[in-house]
Each structure stands twice: as C-alpha cells, then as structure tokens.
Amino acid sequence: MDLAFFGVQLLNGLQYGLLLFLIASGLTLIFGIMGIINLAHGAMYMIGAYLAFDLTQRLGNFWLAILIAVPIAVILGLVIERLFLDTLYKRDHLYQVLLTFGLILVLNEAQRIIWGGDVHSVALPAPFDGSIALTDNLQYPVYRLFVAAVCLALAGAIYWVIRHTRLGIVIRAGAVNREMVEGLGINIRTLFTLIFSVGVALSAFAGMMAAPLSSITPGMGDSILITCFVVVVIGGIGSIKGAFFGALLIGMAETFGPVLIPSLASMLIYLIMALVLLIKPRGLFA
Amino acid sequence: MTTMKKRSGARSLFARRAALGALILTPALGLTLGAASPAQADHDVKLGLMLPYSGTYAALGESITNGLKLAIEQEGGSLGGHGVEYVALDSEANPSKAPQNMSRLVKGDGVDVVIGPVHSGVAMGMLRVAKQTGAITIIPNAGLEAATNQLCMPNVFRTSFSMWQNSYPMGQVAYDQGHRRIVTITWDYAGGKEDLAGFEQAFTEAGGEIVEQILVPFPSTEFQTYLAQIASIAPDAVYTFFAGGGGVGFVRDYAAAGLNDSIPLYGSGFLTDGNLVALGDAADGVQTTMHYAETLDTPQNQAFVAAYQEAYGEVPDTYAVQGYDAGKMLAQAYGAIDGEPTREALIAALGSVQLDSPRGPVSFSESHHPIQNVYLREVKDGEHHVTAIASPQLEVPDSACPMKS
Numbered sequence: 036m037d038l039a040f041f042g043v044q045l046l047n048g049l050q051y052g053l054l055l056f057l058i059a060s061g062l063t064l065i066f067g068i069m070g071i072i073n074l075a076h077g078a079m080y081m082i083g084a085y086l087a088f089d090l091t092q093r094l095g096n097f098w099l100a101i102l103i104a105v106p107i108a109v110i111l112g113l114v115i116e117r118l119f120l121d122t123l124y125k126r127d128h129l130y131q132v133l134l135t136f137g138l139i140l141v142l143n144e145a146q147r148i149i150w151g152g153d154v155h156s157v158a159l160p161a162p163f164d165g166s167i168a169l170t171d172n173l174q175y176p177v178y179r180l181f182v183a184a185v186c187l188a189l190a191g192a193i194y195w196v197i198r199h200t201r202l203g204i205v206i207r208a209g210a211v212n213r214e215m216v217e218g219l220g221i222n223i224r225t226l227f228t229l230i231f232s233v234g235v236a237l238s239a240f241a242g243m244m245a246a247p248l249s250s251i252t253p254g255m256g257d258s259i260l261i262t263c264f265v266v267v268v269i270g271g272i273g274s275i276k277g278a279f280f281g282a283l284l285i286g287m288a289e290t291f292g293p294v295l296i297p298s299l300a301s302m303l304i305y306l307i308m309a310l311v312l313l314i315k316p317r318g319l320f321a
Numbered sequence: 322m323t324t325m326k327k328r329s330g331a332r333s334l335f336a337r338r339a340a341l342g343a344l345i346l347t348p349a350l351g352l353t354l355g356a357a358s359p360a361q362a363d364h365d366v367k368l369g370l371m372l373p374y375s376g377t378y379a380a381l382g383e384s385i386t387n388g389l390k391l392a393i394e395q396e397g398g399s400l401g402g403h404g405v406e407y408v409a410l411d412s413e414a415n416p417s418k419a420p421q422n423m424s425r426l427v428k429g430d431g432v433d434v435v436i437g438p439v440h441s442g443v444a445m446g447m448l449r450v451a452k453q454t455g456a457i458t459i460i461p462n463a464g465l466e467a468a469t470n471q472l473c474m475p476n477v478f479r480t481s482f483s484m485w486q487n488s489y490p491m492g493q494v495a496y497d498q499g500h501r502r503i504v505t506i507t508w509d510y511a512g513g514k515e516d517l518a519g520f521e522q523a524f525t526e527a528g529g530e531i532v533e534q535i536l537v538p539f540p541s542t543e544f545q546t547y548l549a550q551i552a553s554i555a556p557d558a559v560y561t562f563f564a565g566g567g568g569v570g571f572v573r574d575y576a577a578a579g580l581n582d583s584i585p586l587y588g589s590g591f592l593t594d595g596n597l598v599a600l601g602d603a604a605d606g607v608q609t610t611m612h613y614a615e616t617l618d619t620p621q622n623q624a625f626v627a628a629y630q631e632a633y634g635e636v637p638d639t640y641a642v643q644g645y646d647a648g649k650m651l652a653q654a655y656g657a658i659d660g661e662p663t664r665e666a667l668i669a670a671l672g673s674v675q676l677d678s679p680r681g682p683v684s685f686s687e688s689h690h691p692i693q694n695v696y697l698r699e700v701k702d703g704e705h706h707v708t709a710i711a712s713p714q715l716e717v718p719d720s721a722c723p724m725k726s
Contacts, residue, residue: 040553045488047545152380154566156573156599166579173552174579179545249542250568250573250599253377290546293537301509301538 039170040238044290046169050179052286057241058259059266060193061234061277067229067273070133071120075138077260079235082200083242084251085146088155091246099159112235115230116228124227139257146253155251182244184232189237190279197275203233206230210273262289265304269311271321280319365404365657366662369426371437371447372461373414377565381439382412385461385500385644389436389631392648395628402663412438421445427456433667434459436647439640441465441512448472457667459650461643466515466719469690473722475668478689480646481614483717484512485519486590489696490712491560491610492523500557502532504546506571507562509536516589518560524560532556542570548578553590559584564591569599576603590614590698595638597703604700610712612691613639613680614698614705625679632706642679650674687726688719 062076086107090100115138123130158164163181166174197203209226210218217223242256266285270277285304293300309321351623370389372382383599386409393405408430410422417721419438426432427450435451435458438444444463449457452474460468460479464487469479479581495503507513514536523533533554535547559580564572568591590611593604615626615636625645637645654670655662676683681694697711719725 037553040549043549043552044546047549051543051545071685080663147379152377154569154596154599156569156601158601160578168579169593170552171554173549173581174577176577248574249564250569252542252569255542255566276492289543293535293546297536302535 037150043169043173043175044294045173045287048287048290049283050183050286051290052283053183054241054245055259055262055266055286056190056279056282057186057244059240059263059270059282060190060275061237062263063267063273063275063278064206064230064269065222065234066239066267068206069227070123070128070213071231072128072135073134073234074135074236074260075115075142075236076263077255077258078139078142078254079108079111080242080245080259081146081254081256082111082142083239084246084255085150085155085242086239087243087246088157088251089150091157097157097247100154100220101240103284105240108236109232110305111239112232113228115235116231116251119230120227141296152253156249157247159247178247178250182248185244187244193275247278261305265308267318269318271315271318274318274320277318341432346599350404354506355514365406366651367408367430367432369430369432369435370407370409370439371412371419371422371426371443372409373439374409378439380416381462381640383475384413384638384640385439385647387434388637388641388644388646389461389648390712391629392630392645394632396648397651401650401658403655405664408432412440414438414440414443414514415437416442416446417553419443420450423450423456423613424454427454433457434651436461436644441586444468446478448474455664455670457664459671460648461469461647462640464515467719469686469688469717470719471485471721473548473688473719473724475689476664476722478650480650480683480691481643483690484515484692485532485688486693486715487591487611487695488562489523490697490715491589491608492520492525492529493527494608494610494697494709494711495520495558495560496524496527496529498558498585500585502556503529503530503558503560504533504535504536504551504554504556505531505560506535508539508541508567513539513562517560520560521673529546531652538591539569542567542572544574545578548574548648551584552578554579554629554673556584558587560587560588560591564589564594565596566590569595569596572596572600572607573603576604590639593698595698595707597700597705600700601703605702608708609698609700609705610638610667610695611698612693612695613642614696614707615639616705617696617707618682619679619681621677621681622679646676646678646680646683649676649678652718681712682714686716687724688717688722689724690717690719692715692716 058080065071067072086104087100090095090104096098119134123134161177162180166176169175197206207222266281267278270281288303288307292303343445370487372385391479399460408424412422424434435456438447439462441463444460444465455476458477460481462481464482464484466483466485506515507517575581586607588609592607592609593607624638629641653674654667657670658666672685683691686692692714694710695712696707696714697709698705699708
C-alpha cells in the first residue's frame with residue numbers, strides 16, 4: 036500500500052466514521068438518558084433522505100429543502116414521543132422495543148406509500164458540486180469534505196452543550212440518576228421530549244446530508260441501524276464521546292478492512308465489537 | 322370469464338382465516354373447490370401468480386402482472402379457447418414462506434400453471450414444491466442458474482434470463498474494445514458471483530486477465546474504499562454487477578471519483594435498468610449487456626411499448642416483457658394443443674413455443690431456458706442506446722441439467 040492510497044483511505048474512513056457518529060449520537064443519547072432502545076432510528080435516517088429528495092424536487096434547492104426538512108423531523112420525533120413513547124415509560128424495556136420495532140414497519144410502509152419503491156438520488160448541491168484531484172486518476176467530491184466538516188462541527192457542538200451548559204449538566208445528571216434529578220425539581224418529561232426529538236432529528240439530518248452522496252432506496256436505514264448499534268455498544272451505551280471514537284473506529288475498519296483482509300470484510304466490525312466487549316464489557320467510554 | 326382474486330400471503334393464522342372468509346364471499350367459490358383435477362377441457366385455465374405485491378420488489382411484481390395480463394387480453398382474454406382465472410398471491414419476496422405459498426396455490430387452489438417468482442431465494446423454495454408436485458411453473462424473473470441447470474425439470478420453464486446469459490457476451494465485447502486487464506466488482510452473494518463468473522469466463526477465454534475480483538459485503542452501498550482500490554490498481558476497465566440502489570450508488574460514486582474518465586465502466590443491464598432517472602448524467606457512456614432494452618428499434622417492440630403505455634400509462638420495463646412473454650407463451654402452447662390440454666401435452670407444447678417477442682426471437686432450450694439475443698447498450702442522454710447485438714440467439718450451457726442431450 037503506497038502512501039497516497041493510504042491517505043485516500045484515511046480520508047474515506049474519517050468521512051464515513053463522522054457520518055456514522057452523527058447517526059449514532061442520537062441513538063446513544065436516547066438510550067443513555069431515556070433508557071429507550073430506539074430501533075426506528077435507522078428508519079428516521081431513511082425518512083430524512085427521502086425528505087431531502089422530495090423537497091429538493093419541489094423547491095429546486097437542496098439547502099432550502101434541508102431548512103424545511105429538519106423542523107419536520109423534529110416535529111415527527113415530538114409526535115412519536117408524546118403520542119406513543121409517553122405511555123410506555125413505566126413499562127418494561129420490551130414494550131418500548133416492540134413499539135420502536137413497529138415504528139420501523141410503519142415508517143417503511145409509509146415511505147413506500149408516499150414515495151414508492153423506485154431508487155432516487157439528489158444531485159450534489161452547489162457550491163460543493165466540484166471535486167479535487169487526489170491522485171492522477173482519482174478525484175474526491177468536495178461535498179464529502181463538506182459533510183465531514185459539518186459532522187465535526189456538530190460533534191463539537193454536542194460536546195460543548197453537554198460539557199458546558201446547564202442543559203448539559205441536567206442531561207448528564209439524568210443519565211446517572213433519573214429519580215434524583217426529578218427530586219431536584221427538574222421536569223424530566225420536557226427533557227425526554229427534547230432529547231428524543233433532537234436525537235431522532237440528528238438521524239434524519241444525517242440521512243439528509245447523505246442523500247446527495249449515494250442512492251435513496253427503501254429500507255436504506257435498516258443496515259445502517261445495525262452498524263450504529265455496533266458503534267454505540269463499542270463506545271459505551273449512553274456516551275457521546277464513546278459514540279465519537281466508536282464511529283471513527285468502525286469507519287476506519289469498514290474502509291481498511293476490505294482492502295487489507297477482504298475475507299473478513301463482512302464480519303470485521305462484529306469481531307471488533309466482540310474484542311472490545313471481552314476487554315471492556317461496558318464499552319470503551321462507559 | 323376472467324375473475325380476479327387477490328390474497329395476501331399468510332402472515333398469521335388470523336390472516337389466513339380472514340383470507341378464507343373473503344374467499345367464501347366470492348362467487349368463484351365453486352370453481353375454487355371444484356378444481357381438484359386440473360385442466361379439464363371445458364373449464365377455465367387457472368393461473369397462479371406467486372409474485373411480490375408488497376415490499377422492495379412490489380414494483381417488479383406489478384410489472385410482470387401487467388405484462389402477463391396485457392398479453393392474454395391481446396389474445397381475447399383466453400388461452401386456446403379456455404377462459405382464464407387468476408389467483409394472485411403475495412410472495413412478499415420471502416424465501417421462508419415460498420414452499421408453503423407454492424403448496425397453497427398448487428394443492429389448495431389447484432392452479433394449472435404457476436407464474437413466479439421475482440426473487441431467486443423464493444425460486445429455490447418453489448422449485449422444491451414443483452419437483453414434488455410436478456406443478457407447471459413459469460419463472461418470469463429470478464436469474465438463478467440452478468433453476469434450469471442443476472435443478473432443471475420438465476415442468477419448469479423460464480421467460481427471463483440467467484445471470485450468466487446476460488454477462489457472458491460482455492467478456493468478448495470488452496476484449497474487442499481493446500481491454501486486457503480488468504477489475505470485477507459485485508456484492509458478495511450468489512447472484513452477483515454468478516454474473517461475474519459469466520463475464521470472467523468469456524473475458525479470460527478471449528485472452529484477457531482479471532487482475533482483481535472485489536466482493537463487497539451485501540447489501541452495503543458504501544463504495545469509497547473500493548473506488549480508491551480500483552484507482553490504485555488502474556486497470557483498463559471495470560466490470561460490475563449491482564442492481565437497484567447499489568447500481569445507482571456505485572455508478573454515481575464512480576463518476577464522482579472521476580474514474581470514468583480513465584477507466585471505462587461495463588456492467589450487467591441491471592446496473593442501469595430502471596435507474597436512469599436517478600443516475601442522471603453519471604451513467605453517460607456506461608455500457609451494459611441485457612436481453613432487452615425499452616428503446617429496441619423493432620416493430621414488435623414499438624407495438625408492445627405503445628400497447629403497454631396505452632393500458633398502464635407508463636413505459637414497460639424488462640420485467641413487463643418477461644411477464645408479457647409468459648402470457649404469449651401460454652397462449653401459443655394452449656393454442657397448439659389438439660383436444661384435452663393434459664399436463665403432458667401442455668409441457669410438450671410449452672417446450673416448442675417460438676415467440677416473436679418485443680425483445681427479438683425467443684425459443685426454448687432443452688433445459689427450458691430462453692434462447693435469445695443479448696444486446697449491447699450504451700447510456701447516452703439518459704437513454705439506453707442499443708449499439709449492437711452482443712450475442713445473437715445465445716443458448717445457456719446448463720451442462721448439469723440431465724434434460725440436455
């Protein structure tokens with residue numbers, strides 16, 4: 036492997052890892068604070084991509100589409116939390132898993148009814164529709180760099196909110212001891228609504244950002260959900276920092292794995308997960 | 322008389338009971354129960370459609386059904402003078418339900434012919450039941466090689482293709498266009514590997530070299546790492562099999578990485594079929610081989626496209642043609658039978674069918690695989706342009722089939 040090839044793959048791994056973080060961060064937030072395993076997280080990623088596609092078609096502008104799609108995703112999260120999850124908090128985990136699994140089926144079917152079974156795509160938006168030459172025959176789309184930068188900025192923002200704001204203190208406290216936080220007079224209901232909406236919107240936003248990168252297909256969220264669970268488990272459930280480094284680790288593994296050890300490519304991330312769990316059963320940063 | 326009963330696949334006992342309840346309410350009940358002995362002279366031909374009407378492959382199931390019904394309507398709604406009754410069952414493209422669904426059609430509904438499936442996994446389950454019951458089956462899609470090779474049987478036909486038939490002609494084309502070192506890439510699953518095998522066989526026979534075969538975990542559409550790998554190998558060309566979202570993702574990423582400037586992209590027709598709108602100009606210059614193209618410039622195809630558009634308001638795709646030919650095949654076979662259409666007579670008649678299809682002349686090999694033209698197509702301005710017949714009247718070897726002499 037020469038240096039240029041190594042550099043290109045490093046860039047690929049970083050970019051993919053950062054996108055994974057964006058999806059996984061919402062998943063880990065929701066589980067860490069609310070104790071809810073949101074299986075519908077991947078479906079929201081898909082809904083985000085379809086929203087970006089649909090609104091870009093209607094409005095003719097990708098950025099405008101994102102501007103409208105993000106509030107839609109937040110509202111969708113809000114509605115799901117208030118209407119469905121709210122009644123299940125006092126029940127066992129299994130009820131919540133069943134509900135969010137049901138949501139996968141509902142969202143997938145809704146996608147099929149609204150947008151049909153065809154494969155769609157979104158054109159790379161200006162001004163990031165160009166590409167830069169990496170080697171003499173390989174170019175890199177500028178939009179991928181832009182997505183990486185956005186993910187990095189959001190990671191920074193999430194870190195800042197959790198470490199350095201009052202809301203962050205409440206979130207961290209809530210993750211450790213929910214009853215005590217309530218006892219101190221903080222309305223955990225509002226906090227839950229906020230966390231769920233934001234978490235779900237993060238996933239949808241990742242889908243929107245990814246829309247111009249690849250193809251938009253029914254069920255595209257299902258496979259990414261599995262990968263994100265691996266990220267969350269490796270990083271430590273509920274830990275944003277863990278999700279960040281877990282995502283980068285998986286991003287690198289999925290990039291270098293197929294090139295270095297092709298025979299293990301499809302199971303590499305699970306091997307890594309098993310290895311991490313052997314050494315640190317609660318994940319890297321729990 | 323043409324009646325239509327549509328039932329969903331049994332999701333549970335409850336759903337099955339509900340479906341039975343619905344059946345009791347239909348006037349066709351007498352026919353359903355009185356069909357213990359198939360193919361009586363004066364009774365309708367019962368066609369069992371085992372196709373996906375929900376989920377990812379629903380659009381394919383609809384296309385095949387539309388094509389089939391169009392063909393039979395063009396024959397005056399009858400097959401050799403017999404009325405037609407359809408029994409449609411949603412296969413859900415679910416392999417685990419395939420044997421049970423097929424048994425229901427064959428034993429429960431007593432259909433004369435089963436048409437299906439789309440999905441190769443479902444085909445495996447169906448073939449098992451077809452073997453046990455001897456049910457006459459026409460496969461209007463599923464490209465698995467085994468259906469007419471290792472598992473071939475007299476009562477199973479296909480109107481579609483096999484992965485090998487579509488990819489083999491491209492090996493010679495790529496060689497003739499001056500390429501000697503090629504990288505092949507597909508998903509790590511049976512369909513993809515069968516497709517690559519056909520291309521690689523022809524290309525190495527011609528004297529070319531496969532420098533690397535890349536297998537991507539199924540169904541990943543994250544291709545960046547492989548594109549970098551291809552760039553560092555710098556082969557003369559790339560041959561690929563991806564379909565649906567994978568096809569769109571790969572071709573777009575390939576173009577965005579600038580690889581199409583220096584390394585031409587070849588593929589099986591499924592790479593671009595049904596994907597042209599989503600692909601935009603990323604597919605410009607991509608060459609594929611396939612047994613059909615909607616732009617095929619023959620009177621038969623133009624008439625078919627016009628009739629299909631008139632009936633359904635959309636341009637037909639490959640799947641519609643495969644369904645259409647299944648209908649025409651049945652019409653010709655039933656028409657050729659003198660007297661009682663027994664099972665044996667029908668099998669013999671189906672085997673000697675010769676179609677003047679929208680895709681060109683079609684006849685059937687001893688393994689019941691279509692002998693057909695495979696076209697070379699190039700994408701230009703969002704359309705498939707047929708540039709040549711890559712392989713005229715290509716017969717698939719199916720060398721493991723005992724029916725082959």
